[in-house]
Amino acid sequence: MSAPATPPAATTASTTGRILPNRLQSPLARALRSWEALLLVVFVLVFAINSFASPYFLNAWNLSDATFNFTEKAMIAFAMAMLIIAGEIDLSVASIIALASTAMGLAMTAGAGVPVLVLVGLGTGLLCGVVNGVLVARMGLPSIVVTIGTMSLFRGISYIILGDQAFTGYPKGFGYFGQGYVWWVFSFELVLFAVLAVAFYLLLHKSTFGRAVYAIGNNATAAQFSGIRVARVRFLLFLLTGLMSGVAAVCLTSRLGSTRPSIATGMELEVVTMVVLGGISILGGSGTIPGVVLAALIMGLVTFGFGLLNVPGIVMSIFLGLLLISVIAVPRLLRRK
Amino acid sequence: MQPVLSLRGISKSFPGVKALSDVQLDLYPGEVTALIGENGAGKSTIVKVLTGVYQPDAGTITLDGQDLRFPTPDAASAAGVTAIHQETVLFDELTVAENIWLGHAPRGRFGLIDWTAMREGAKRLLDSIGARLDPDARLKDLGIASKHLVAIARALSVDARVVIMDEPTAALSHKEIHELYELVETLKAQGKAxxxxxxxxxxxxxxxxxxxVFRDGQFVGTGKIAEVSEGKLVQMMVGRSVDQIFPARSHNVGEPVLTVAGYSHPTEFADIGFTLHRGEILGFYGLVGAGRSEVMQALFGITRPSKGACRIGGRVAVIRSTAEAVEAGIVYVPEDRGRQGAVKGLPIFQNVTLPSLGAVSRGGFLKMAEEFKLARDYTQRLDLRAAALDQDVGLLSGGNQQKVVIAKWLATKPRVIILDEPTKGIDIGSKAAVHEFMAELAAEGLSVIMVSSEIPEVLGMSDRVIVMREGRIVAEVSGAAMTPEALVRAAAGIEEAAA
Structure with a gap:
């Protein structure tokens, strides 16, 4: 434990009584005891074990390749984290990717160029977010029910349009979002991931909107009784999640170069896993973006490391499940003692 | 006649509050005894003592000449004391018979429930109170009055000798009330107390x-209804020794700040109109459920009135959300502090700045130094007791949480502050501090609306008092007309002539 941070000089001369310090603990002491610190330790461990286990691990290009298995999920996870902190959830994100990708395929068939394709992808995501947002925030339906419904609805539309067909033959320039590199080993997706991580950090931890999100997640009624526009914040969060699913749809479609209605199946649970592993309380009210970033990196490294060792996918998912449970259980067990 | 049940010298204290002090109560077989008192007189506490929910600190309970203790609610019900509560605790998804017998269902072989006996028993109990209900009907398909009958049948299923009815008619229609009266006659005829x-x-x-009659947790008097007048009862209810000192106030009120006209809601209130002046404390008195909080929450943008207009400082204010209310300068300190008060889980300073985020941010981004400054300025003024400003509000005592809520609102520089039962459940010392502070705010020119069910507080603090009953304003009194009797009469709907 550290000494309390020194309070600044008294602000008003006229006030009486004792002066409350700003903080009981310095920010550094708090950070060292945080969930994120624990995740950082896990990250370093996974990195070290991987380096010993496979000679191919410590290679810039291999590591760069490995980032593709989490960047798209992480983009959605940032928005999902805010949604879960606010006490809501969106299980339709993977289906939004399917619908957005299908819409892009239709646009491509109609002869759309790259900028239009991107706009169609983002617009479809946004539109799906509006549907979820209206049902939850305006009509007051529970988000888990609504988004289980729209999960079937959105993907169902893709299946009706595509059947067992696929859209292929996207224009050449479109491949940049999923396959291009900004500089050296840094792919477009990796750079976008980093930029979004910073943007979401600022939005959640430094903006008035982020504060409202935390207030709603801790007690929506009291937040409303404090003058917060609860319904509007919830609506915007669904919009944001829809938009980020659209962004992920553009990247994923570009990377695969084709659209099938089964695209991104099951991704919603991987996104939620990433968010929960990142220390976001599934009950809402707490968690941070740095936690989600670390969780994304850990999940990416574990998947990559196991891939190098030719571990079958099913074992990988067993390991991720155990990791999730133990990372959540261990601190709770330690605290009990 | 000998009483069935006698309570003598019952006292019960809670931290900071003496809820009952040396009270007595007698109940006679085949007779109805009315327990009368203001909100906070100790009526609910004595019911909880009688039903084994609370253990008295002192005193005796005598049933048929035998001294008894009710260590648990089960013990009370086994002894034949049963209560039908204001909000009946029943289970919507279960049948009538299951509701009646839940917890003490007749058992058959192997300890399994004897469904036949249960249905027949339920039928017998329902018949005995003249209720024609199907024992197999699900409770959720019944109306509120039928649910009451089920609750009564449930109360009788334990072979009750003493039946407690806590405001049983509060939620009933005119016709249903009459049916309940008949039922009470039936129970009397069966010899229940x-x-x-x-x-x-x-x-x-x-x-x-x-x-x-109880008053402030003390026994005032008892007698036969036939030998007493309404006026005498009212006097017994409110007549008190002046043991609370209220801050002296100048009563200098300024120009109108808030004017409400024709405010109506489909179910909660109708045709509410009043004017609030600068520097004024306007009291709202009424019984629980008179619609006072509902009016205040409509003014604060929680619910929307169906009709009516509200003007602030002469300009029409449209308030569709709490955010718009805060912008218009109306803020509300809720009665339900646990749910609607401070946001537990957030630190103190974030609670204080929550409605003022615009003032502590630039371009949507928060300035933490300004947040701390704003929080410190206002919490200090209220003498908040805490370890640090980044402490979780949930760790503070109830009184200090209330201070955080008030600090949060003062930081928005409001024109009108509405305090809903501001001193409910807090100890005498803190009460005095809240009263001091209200007087100070009014003196600084803030307009205060105080919703309170405590007559001394309403009379001691207010410049004017509005009394509500059943969703309407029934009286407005000021000056010398502000007497306890006037408030109680208006709130209970007693005609002047009946005095």
Whole structure:
């Protein structure tokens, strides 16, 4: 434990009584005891074990390749984290990717160029977010029910349009979002991931909107009784999640170069896993973006490391499940003692 | 006649509050005793002592000449004391018979429930109170009055000798109330002793045989209804020794700040109109459920009135959300502090700045130094007791959480502050501090609306008092007309001529 941070000089001369310090603990002491610190330790461990286990691990290009298995999920996870902190959830994100990708395929068939394709992808995501947002925030339906419904609805539309067909033959320039590199080993997706991580950090931890999100997640009624526009914040969060699913749809479609209605199946649970592993309380009210970033990196490294060792996918998912449970259980067990 | 149940010298204290102090109560077989008193007189506490929910600190409970203790609610019900509560605790998804017998269902072989006996028993109990209900009907398909009958049948299923009815008519229609009166007659005829708690004088005089009056947790008097007048009862209820000192106030009120006209809501209130002036404390008195909080929450943008207009400083204010209310300068300190007060889980300073985020941010981004400054300025003024400003509000005591809520609102520089039962459940010392502070705010020119069910507080603090009953304003009193009797009469709907 550290000494309390020194309070600044008294602000008003006229006030009486004792002066409350700003903080009981310095920010550094708090950070060292945080969930994120624990995740950082896990990250370093996974990195070290991987380096010993496979000679191919410590290679810039291999590591760069490995980032593709989490960047798209992480983009959605940032928005999902805010949604879960606010006490809501969106299980339709993977289906939004399917619908957005299908819409892009239709646009491509109609002869759309790259900028239009991107706009169609983002617009479809946004539109799906509006549907979820209206049902939850305006009509007051529970988000888990609504988004289980729209999960079937959105993907169902893709299946009706595509059947067992696929859209292929996207224009050449479109491949940049999923396959291009900004500089050296840094792919477009990796750079976008980093930029979004910073943007979401600022939005959640430094903006008035982020504060409202935390207030709603801790007690929506009291937040409303404090003058917060609860319904509007919830609506915007669904919009944001829809938009980020659209962004992920553009990247994923570009990377695969084709659209099938089964695209991104099951991704919603991987996104939620990433968010929960990142220390976001599934009950809402707490968690941070740095936690989600670390969780994304850990999940990416574990998947990559196991891939190098030719571990079958099913074992990988067993390991991720155990990791999730133990990372959540261990601190709770330690605290009990 | 010998009483079935006698309570003598019962006292019960909670931290900071003496809820009951040396009270007595007698209940007679085949008679209805009305328990009368203001909100906070100790009526609910005595019911909880009688039903084994609370253990008295001192005193005796005598049933048929035997001293008894009710260590648990089960013990009370086994002894034949049963209560029908204001909000009946029943299970919507279960049948009528299951609701009646839950917890003490007749058992058959192997300890399994004897469904036949249960249905027949339920039928017998329902018949005995003249209720024609199907024992197999699901409770959710029944109306509120039928649910009450089920609750009563449930109360009788334990072979009750003493039946407590806590404001049983509060949620019933006119016709249903009459059916309930008939039921009370039936129970009397069966020799049950009935304790009837009500705020409505007309029904007390209609069905009670005896009365007992409590005031501030103390026994005031008892007697036969036939030998007492309404005026005498009112006097017993409110007449008090002046033991609370309220801050001296100048009563200098300024120009109108808030004007409300024709405010109506489909179910909660109708045609509410009043004017609030600068520097004024306007009291709102009424019984629980009179619609006072609902009016205040409509003014604060929680619910929307169906009709009516509200002007602030002469300009029409459209308030569709709490955010718009805060912008217009109306803020509300809720009665339900646990749910609607401070946001537990957030630190103190974030609670204080929550409605003022615009003032502590630039371009949507928060300035933490300004947040701390704003929080410190206002919490210090209220003498908040805490370890640091980044402490979780949930760790503070109730009184200090209330201070955080008030600090949060003062930081928005409001024109009107509405305090809903600001001193409910807090100890005498803190009460005085809240009263001091209200007087100070009014003196600085803030307009205060105080919703309170405590007559001394309403009379001691207010410049004017508005009394509400059943969703309407029934009286507005000021100056010398502000007497306890006037408030109680208006709130309970007693005609002047009946005095």
């Amino acid at each position: 009935i304790l009837f708690i009500s705020h409505k004088f007309d029904e007390i005089f209609r069905i009670a045989d005896r009365f007992t």
